[in-house]
Amino acid sequence: MKPAVRTGSYYMTGDVACAEGAIAAGCLFFGAYPITPATEVAEHMAERLPDVGGTFIQMEDEIAAIASILGAAWTGVKSMTATSGPGFSLMMENLGLGVCTETPCVIINVQRTGPSTGLPTQTGQGDMMQARWGSHGDYELIALAPSSPQDCFYHTILAFNLSEKYRVPVLVMADEIVGHMSEKVVIPDAKEIKLESRPKPKGRKDRFKLYEPGPNGVAPMPSIGEGYNVHVTGLTHDERGYPAMDTEEQENMLARIKGKIRNNLDDIIHTEEYMMDDADIVIVSYGISTRTGLTAVDEARKLGYKVGLFRLITVWPFPEQKIHEIASRVKGLITIEINLGQVHYEVERCAHGQAETHLVGSAGGKIIHPDKVVSLIKEVFQP
Amino acid sequence: MTKNPKPLGKNPVGHPLDDLIRTERIPHIWCSGCGIGTVFSSCLSAIKATEIPYNEFTMVSGIGCSARAAGYIKVDSFHTTHGRAIPFASGIKMAKPDLNVIVFSGDGDLFAIGGNHFIHAARRNMDMTVICVNNLIYGMTGGQVAATTPANAKTTTTPFGNPDAPFNLPLLAYASGASYVARWTILHVRDLTNAINEAIRHRGFSFIEVLAPCPINYGRRNKEKPLDTLKLYRENTIIKNGADPAIADVDFDRGVILGTFINRDRSTCDDMYEATCRRNSED
Numbered sequence: 001m002k003p004a005v006r007t008g009s010y011y012m013t014g015d016v017a018c019a020e021g022a023i024a025a026g027c028l029f030f031g032a033y034p035i036t037p038a039t040e041v042a043e044h045m046a047e048r049l050p051d052v053g054g055t056f057i058q059m060e061d062e063i064a065a066i067a068s069i070l071g072a073a074w075t076g077v078k079s080m081t082a083t084s085g086p087g088f089s090l091m092m093e094n095l096g097l098g099v100c101t102e103t104p105c106v107i108i109n110v111q112r113t114g115p116s117t118g119l120p121t122q123t124g125q126g127d128m129m130q131a132r133w134g135s136h137g138d139y140e141l142i143a144l145a146p147s148s149p150q151d152c153f154y155h156t157i158l159a160f161n162l163s164e165k166y167r168v169p170v171l172v173m174a175d176e177i178v179g180h181m182s183e184k185v186v187i188p189d190a191k192e193i194k195l196e197s198r199p200k201p202k203g204r205k206d207r208f209k210l211y212e213p214g215p216n217g218v219a220p221m222p223s224i225g226e227g228y229n230v231h232v233t234g235l236t237h238d239e240r241g242y243p244a245m246d247t248e249e250q251e252n253m254l255a256r257i258k259g260k261i262r263n264n265l266d267d268i269i270h271t272e273e274y275m276m277d278d279a280d281i282v283i284v285s286y287g288i289s290t291r292t293g294l295t296a297v298d299e300a301r302k303l304g305y306k307v308g309l310f311r312l313i314t315v316w317p318f319p320e321q322k323i324h325e326i327a328s329r330v331k332g333l334i335t336i337e338i339n340l341g342q343v344h345y346e347v348e349r350c351a352h353g354q355a356e357t358h359l360v361g362s363a364g365g366k367i368i369h370p371d372k373v374v375s376l377i378k379e380v381f382q383p
Numbered sequence: 384m385t386k387n388p389k390p391l392g393k394n395p396v397g398h399p400l401d402d403l404i405r406t407e408r409i410p411h412i413w414c415s416g417c418g419i420g421t422v423f424s425s426c427l428s429a430i431k432a433t434e435i436p437y438n439e440f441t442m443v444s445g446i447g448c449s450a451r452a453a454g455y456i457k458v459d460s461f462h463t464t465h466g467r468a469i470p471f472a473s474g475i476k477m478a479k480p481d482l483n484v485i486v487f488s489g490d491g492d493l494f495a496i497g498g499n500h501f502i503h504a505a506r507r508n509m510d511m512t513v514i515c516v517n518n519l520i521y522g523m524t525g526g527q528v529a530a531t532t533p534a535n536a537k538t539t540t541t542p543f544g545n546p547d548a549p550f551n552l553p554l555l556a557y558a559s560g561a562s563y564v565a566r567w568t569i570l571h572v573r574d575l576t577n578a579i580n581e582a583i584r585h586r587g588f589s590f591i592e593v594l595a596p597c598p599i600n601y602g603r604r605n606k607e608k609p610l611d612t613l614k615l616y617r618e619n620t621i622i623k624n625g626a627d628p629a630i631a632d633v634d635f636d637r638g639v640i641l642g643t644f645i646n647r648d649r650s651t652c653d654d655m656y657e658a659t660c661r662r663n664s665e666d
């Protein structure tokens with residue numbers, strides 16, 4: 001067996017960095033179906049997983065891929081899949097099963113432009129709302145957005161940590177540019193990587209309840225074969241995990257599924273700030289569009305504008321409080337994203353009329369040029 | 384008038400399969416006259432007969448009346464999404480190959496919405512036992528046409544009779560690569576139990592089709608009383624081990640073939656992964 005953490009400094013693509021991040025996080029099962037621009041994640045996992053005693057399987061479609069990683073997760077291993085738009089759509093029903101059965105797993109979506117087959121080889125950020133609520137029913141999950149190959153490495157580890165800690169599927173919403181670009185990626189020593197694993201049950205097996213929440217709202221999770229005789233169902237269930245066809249249990253279940261996320265926002269929401277101290281215009285951005293934003297900040301500052309950038313690493317759950325608070329002290333918020341307005345409307349909702357909100361969007365296919373942002377700033381704000 | 388049985392005393396005599404049942408979940412949802420319960424108890428008897436510790440088993444099902452079995456068996460059990468039991472089970476098997484994985488589901492679940500997964504798991508010889516309760520209909524949703532409904536049969540979505548032809552499941556399983564293929568009816572409980580036992584111990588993709596009545600949704604619409612169905616199972620079936628699956632269509636006029644069609648050795652998916660990928664990656 002070879003080491004899971006390939007400590008060193010590399011020149012690698014975001015897709016490969018996602019795969020290396022997964023393996024460093026202890027992922028031992030990967031099931032997927034090839035799709036541009038996520039295929040390289042699968043190719044790298046196919047090569048690397050046997051090295052570390054893990055299993056790679058190319059399933060017959062994306063529905064099977066996500067079903068396989070959910071099944072694998074219940075054997076106690078960390079599991080992952082990777083896909084893009086059309087495959088992400090196919091995964092939606094079983095994503096809901098993962099949420100409902102509180103199954104930890106990681107799904108990488110290297111976004112391309114849609115709708116439908118769209119521009120298969122070109123970037124997009126049009127799946128953000130689908131990431132939020134693409135499966136039917138009401139729920140919470142976690143979605144992260146890397147903006148570089150180095151992020152891909154760390155955010156995939158973060159995704160595993162959050163998914164294990166909160167027993168929830170975590171989405172890594174990369175995009176074609178981040179996935180395909182090669183940049184320097186530093187992989188640290190294994191001992192510098194902090195890993196979380198799912199809470200395990202203690203105490204009497206016959207009294208065990210599969211969904212009885214622990215202190216942070218998350219229930220301990222046994223694995224198949226440990227003697228807990230769990231029943232896992234996508235039907236509305238009680239704390240034992242048994243189907244319970246009534247509205248009261250539905251309320252309890254949703255309260256737990258949503259509560260474990262909503263009551264731990266400080267731990268789950270990761271953001272970064274750039275030049276925010278004196279800023280009165282704030283760019284809100286995530287993923288590849290963060291890089292548009294960073295350049296736009298520098299350019300606009302040269303023109304005398306006090307611009308800062310607020311970057312969402314965690315896009316879902318949305319940093320509502322933080323946006324609300326920023327909006328209360330600035331003139332305007334500008335969202336940059338490669339779609340025609342998705343996260344922008346969330347920013348608008350949370351700004352709640354306290355500051356102007358603007359969108360610099362695009363129909364997709366390429367990164368947004370910083371000039372577009374600077375022009376907007378010049379058009380609507382005074383330095 | 385029939386008399387109700389005497390109420391049981393304080394310590395009712397247990398059922399021999401109670402140790403494999405979530406008794407707190409009884410009564411089950413199955414209608415009287417339904418065949419699923421018989422298949423389920425055959426499955427539990429077979430598990431018991433293997434003498435393999437229960438915690439080395441797991442049951443995975445999709446959605447449907449048959450799929451509810453996973454909610455009654457007392458081993459780690461998974462009631463997943465419609466059609467997706469097999470890929471969910473494949474993930475379990477490949478991540479932990481020493482488990483005995485049983486997929487228990489309906490014909491609609493396994494062969495309409497889940498048909499693609501079935502053929503691929505069979506092709507890979509994924510080491511699992513797939514038990515299909517074939518009631519010729521979608522039971523749970525109230526009697527719509529299935530991929531197994533006989534031509535001309537009436538269902539709620541074929542009010543003038545089924546214009547399509549049904550699958551021959553043993554042939555489909557065989558052609559896809561299954562290494563164990565059998566068919567029984569719920570009238571052949573002992574054969575069925577032995578077959579499930581054999582299938583569990585068989586290394587590779589094992590498929591057992593079980594013909595089971597759905598008097599409410601199939602029988603009622605096709606002038607088949609519950610007893611008529613059982614008579615067909617007794618009188619219009621031919622037990623023939625080793626029969627050619629190509630002639631295994633469900634046609635009660637010609638006689639429906641029962642027995643073990645296929646029992647062959649083929650490397651399993653997990654063996655092949657070990658031999659092909661893990662060993663080569665060490666170089």
Ligand SMILES: Cc1ncc(C[n+]2csc(CCOP(=O)(O)OP(=O)(O)O)c2C)c(N)n1
Pocket residue numbers: 446447448449450465488489490491492493516518520521522523524529
């Ligand atoms: C994606 C999806 N489509 C449709 C359904 C509705 N549905 C539930 S069970 C079922 C058919 C079940 O038939 P079968 O698998 O033959 O099982 P039976 O109830 O007869 O045992 C259908 C169509 C569903 N649950 N999910």
